[in-house]
Amino acid sequence: MTETDPTQIKGFDRARQAASRALAEDYVEMISDLAREFGEARITDIAARLGVAHPTANKAVARLKREGLAVSRPYRGVFLTEEGEALAEQVRARHRVVVALLRAVGVPDEVAELDAEGIEHHVSQRTLRAFEAYLARSETGKQG
Amino acid sequence: MTETDPTQIKGFDRARQAASRALAEDYVEMISDLAREFGEARITDIAARLGVAHPTANKAVARLKREGLAVSRPYRGVFLTEEGEALAEQVRARHRVVVALLRAVGVPDEVAELDAEGIEHHVSQRTLRAFEAYLARSETGKQG
DNA sequence: CGCGAAATGTAGCCTGGGCTACAACTTTGG
DNA sequence: CCAAAGTTGTAGCCCAGGCTACATTTCGCG
Structure with a gap:
């Protein structure tokens, strides 16, 4: 060991x-x-x-x-x-995606906001892209 | 302000x-x-x-x-x-649910494991329950 | 204009989590 | 059975992020 x-x-x-x-x-x-x-x-x-x-x-x-x-x-x-502003925009975008994902799988709105604050910092690029893809799918597919 | x-x-x-x-x-x-x-x-x-x-x-x-x-x-x-063991079991269970949720929305397996490590600590009870409900639904519904 | 209030900056302390170095205890094998 | 190796404990340091107290600068208004 x-x-x-x-x-x-x-x-x-x-x-x-x-x-x-x-x-x-x-x-x-x-x-x-x-x-x-x-x-x-x-x-x-x-x-x-x-x-x-x-x-x-x-x-x-x-x-x-x-x-x-x-x-x-x-x-x-x-x-x-400029770099800082770019980061801010990226963070904001990620926040929106995380909140949207949480809501899409059934997390209540207020809880989604609160939890996203902590969760978002641990969402990698690849996971973020997966979230976006999922959201795009459920937008058109409407299975929920 | x-x-x-x-x-x-x-x-x-x-x-x-x-x-x-x-x-x-x-x-x-x-x-x-x-x-x-x-x-x-x-x-x-x-x-x-x-x-x-x-x-x-x-x-x-x-x-x-x-x-x-x-x-x-x-x-x-x-x-x-006993309290510690209970916490451990709870943490383990939450980890499993978070990984499962990530995978269910399309996050690749290895990425899901890594990101879950950071995300899980920020998942509240209510969000966890929402995840479980979603997983239960997608188990039976099979929309993915 | 000038003075008090508000905002900003600085110094210094605390805590938590990390580390290295070293001391003390256990285990193990010759 | 006892010394070496391994494991655990302790001391003391660093850094980051938080705070309070106090100094400094700017602002608002009489």
């Missing part, structure tokens, strides 16, 4: 990495939302919506800036880079 | 809490698996399978003991309490 099944390990590792990426995704999506609503995303608003204290949001934004997803000048609003 | 939509906050909080619970669930399931295979779960084996160093597994087991999910005497194997 020194090697152990690599599949296991890989699976858990994936989960841990996803947890890390999830944070950035949440922030990027939130910043994009706020930009749409108010024209810019303020630290206070980001923090409030995410339910964290403002220094926490500040740290997170600093990380996004380091990663090239956002930009901001001191005491000014936060804006996404 | 001081109150903000509580739905948002609740959603994110749920995700964060789930991330914390996920660890315990992984360990409990693994301990249960090892108990079935070898009669007991040794720290070294738990660590190896989860892909972490043994002190990490040790800490996690200490936490499970604190939470009443496991018991162990120094330098001896780890065993689940």
Whole structure:
């Protein structure tokens, strides 16, 4: 028992990495939302919506800036880079698909929204594509 | 913008809490698996399978003991309490349902296994029940 | 304009989960 | 039966994400 099944390990590792990426995704999506609503995303608003204290949001934004997803000048609003905006759009799209899939298989709307928030970060590209294909099928086929 | 939509906050909080619970669930399931295979779960084996160093597994087991999910005497194997075993069974069952659901909507088998590992921890009771109902339906209905 | 309120930034601490290094205990085989 | 090997436990560190407290800057308004 020194090697152990690599599949296991890989699976858990994936989960841990996803947890890390999830944070950035949440922030990027939130910043994009706020930009749409108010024209810019303020630290206070980001923090409030995410339910964290403002220094926490500040740290997170600093990380996004380091990663090239956002930009901001001191005491000014936060804006996404093109890369950040692309990620936000991707996250938003995935969220919609996951919610739609959940609803399509019979999950109540409010529950679908809540669960999707956690689930979406673990949905791989291939699974996402499978979801989309399924939704396309059930749109036309109408078996539910 | 001081109150903000509580739905948002609740959603994110749920995700964060789930991330914390996920660890315990992984360990409990693994301990249960090892108990079935070898009669007991040794720290070294738990660590190896989860892909972490043994002190990490040790800490996690200490936490499970604190939470009443496991018991162990120094330098001896780890065993689940009834509560821990129940949780393990529940986690295992949920994993099976999530994998089955993913496959049912067209996700390739290997991908389903990997993604389920991350997704399952965010599947609420109500969503799980919806999954089960859907699977029951598609078993008999056979629309795929 | 100038001052108080609000927003942002910074410092420093806590917790949890991960690691390495090392100590203590068990097992095993010569 | 006892030393070496293996296993478990402990100490102490790191990092990330969260918080509070406090400093600084900007904004709004009299």
